[in-house]
Every structure is written in structure tokens, then in C-alpha cells.
Ligand SMILES: NC(=O)C1=CN([C@@H]2O[C@H](COP(=O)(O)OP(=O)(O)OC[C@H]3O[C@@H](n4cnc5c(N)ncnc54)[C@H](OP(=O)(O)O)[C@@H]3O)[C@@H](O)[C@H]2O)C=CC1
């Protein structure tokens with residue numbers, strides 16, 4: 001509990017910290033704005049208690065690590081147990097199932113690969129729901145579709161516990177740096193209760209209302225990102241084909257109105273055909289698949305996303321599922337090659 005109180009002090013201080021001493025002004029503004037919008041007054045909310053973390057992949061491990069470094073009392077679980085070791089070295093505790101983590105913690109976070117694993121870990125045999133009870137909270141930060149999130153919410157709330165969906169925008173590095181953007185929806189009092197924890201892991205947070213809205217926002221953001229990456233890949237390949245230096249294209253783009261950190265970060269390695277994994281390609285394709293279903297549910301056509309999805313599927317079939325999603329450029333290269341052979 002002492003550790004939790006320490007965390008509260010840190011979180012409140014983070015929300016109020018003058019820009020010159022810490023957060024850039026724009027981050028401070030978004031933090032305070034998000035807090036004000038939810039009626040918290042921008043001063044941070046005290047978190048009291050212990051924290052569980054399920055799923056220690058590319059994102060979950062640094063998020064849990066930041067909570068531990070901030071002084072939280074954290075208990076972890078991961079399907080592949082060895083991934084818990086670095087967190088245990090930092091001071092985390094371990095429980096052998098999601099149910100036991102949820103039983104021993106006040107609030108449990110889950111960062112799983114996809115809808116199937118998120119549902120399994122929350123609702124399956126030995127899942128978190130088995131350890132939940134009134135007064136406890138479950139926060140799912142995985143990227144899933146609204147239907148899965150609602151199913152998990154029903155299961156969790158049937159135990160008397162509270163549920164918040166809170167998918168994140170931002171990749172491996174923002175997760176390491178505590179600069180994620182949380183897109184939350186569901187139980188508002190749980191949102192306020194865990195706000196200090198979100199502020200340790202992220203730079204801003206949005207509360208979007210009913211369960212499903214956070215998932216929908218995340219899918220819309222990621223469908224734009226997935227299409228942007230395909231368009232960028234096409235540009236890199238075309239520039240090379242017409243005799244330009246693709247590195248110069250990256251620099252030109254970085255100085256204009258379509259500049260995006262993603263292009264500057266990934267462009268140089270894409271030119272070298274290197275794709276160190278920050279956001280696995282198979283997760284980007286999953287998000288496009290889920291975004292297409294979301295669009296279909298409201299009869300909206302998203303043809304650019306549909307075309308991009310086909311390229312990610314091709315990239316998966318080329319064995320690139322675990323590479324960074326920027327490896328989608330390899331699917332385009334394969335297309336060019338096969339059209340040249342015809
Ligand atoms: N990487 C990124 O840049 C971002 C990812 N996301 C989203 O966050 C989520 C996690 O992504 P990320 O950390 O990159 O993915 P990883 O593939 O690195 O990690 C996936 C996690 O899910 C676990 N898992 C998978 N299947 C099961 C299962 N059937 N039962 C139990 N656990 C399972 C894995 O366990 P094990 O270790 O045993 O395989 C691992 O802990 C995804 O929904 C992704 O779309 C959101 C924003 C950014």
C-alpha cells in the first residue's frame with residue numbers, strides 16, 4: 001500500500017508538473033485536458049492497491065515494467081512463463097494463472113494478441129473472471145473488436161467486478177517511454193480509479209463512453225495507419241524505380257505537410273529492407289480485418305483499407321507475420337516481380 005501511495009504522489013505530480021521541468025507543454029496540456037474532460041480537475045486521482053498484468057509481449061512487458069519502476073505492487077502472468085523473468089527481476093510477483101492474478105490484485109490489466117486470446121484469458125478456464133469479485137477492476141488494453149470487448153465486459157461484470165476497455169495507440173518505443181495514448185470506454189469510476197496508472201504508462205487518455213467505443217476508435221486509427229504504410233511503401237518503390245533516392249523521398253516527406261513520425265522512423269530501415277519488429281505485421285492485418293468488419297456493420301465502404309488488407313495478407317503468406325508491419329513493402333516487391341515475369 002505504501003508503494004501505491006508513492007505512485008499516487010508521482011501521478012498527481014506528473015499531471016501538475018510545469019512544462020519546463022518535465023513533460024513538454026503539449027503533453028501536459030493533453031493530460032490535464034483529458035482529466036478535466038472527465039471531471040477530475042486535472043490533479044490526478046489517488047490509486048490505492050495492487051496491480052495485475054497479464055500478457056508480457058512487445059507492449060505488455062514495457063507497460064508492466066513502467067508500473068513497477070513507478071513504485072506499484074505488480075503481479076504478472078504470461079502464457080510463456082520465461083517472459084515474466086525480466087519483470088520478476090524488477091520486483092514483480094508471479095501467479096500461475098490469470099485467475100490467480102485477478103484474485104490477488106485490486107486491478108488487473110490485460111495486453112493480449114487478438115480477440116481470441118483476450119477472450120480466452122479473461123473468460124476461459126483459469127481465466128481472470130474466475131478470480132474477480134465486487135470491488136475489483138479489469139482493464140483490457142489489447143486491440144480487439146467491439147463485440148469481443150462487450151463479451152468480455154459481460155463476463156467480467158457478471159462477477160460484480162468493473163470493466164474498462166483501454167486499447168492503446170503508440171508502439172514499442174512509446175510503451176517503453178510511457179508515452180502511450182489510451183482510448184478508454186466502459187466503467188467511468190474504474191477509469192478514474194486507474195487514471196494514475198494510465199498516466200504512468202501513457203501521455204494522454206480519452207474516455208469515450210460505452211464499451212465498444214474505445215475498440216472502434218482504435219480500429220479506425222489503425223486502419224488509417226495501415227493504409228498510410230502501404231501508400232508510403234508504394235512511394236518508396238516508385239521513387240527507386242524512376243531513379244530517385246528513396247532516402248531523399250523520406251527526407252522530403254519529413255519536411256512537408258504529410259510528415260509523420262512513422263515515415264521518418266521506419267523509412268530508413270525500409271530502404272535497407274530491414275524490419276525490426278515494433279508492431280507485428282500479423283497484428284496490423286488483424287486490425288484491418290476488424291476495421292473492415294466494423295465498416296461493414298454500418299454499410300460503409302472502405303476500399304483503400306480493403307486493398308491494403310490484401311497486401312498484408314500476401315505479406316503474411318510470404319512468412320512475414322512476425323516482422324514489423326513495414327515489411328508489407330515486401331508484398332509489393334513480390335507483386336512487381338511477378339508482373340515482370342508475366
Ligand atoms: N506492438 C505494437 O506496436 C502495438 C500493439 N498493440 C496491440 O497490443 C496487443 C499486444 O501486442 P504486442 O505486445 O505487440 O503483441 P505480442 O505478439 O508481442 O504479444 C502478444 C501477447 O499475447 C499473448 N498470447 C497470444 N495468444 C495467447 C493465448 N492464446 N493465450 C494466452 N496468451 C496469449 C502472448 O503470450 P506468449 O508470450 O506466450 O506468446 C503475448 O503475451 C495486440 O492486440 C496489438 O494489436 C497496440 C498498440 C501497439
Ligand SMILES: O=CC(=O)O
Pocket residue numbers: 143168169170171222279
Ligand atoms: O497499434 C499499433 C500502434 O502503433 O498504435
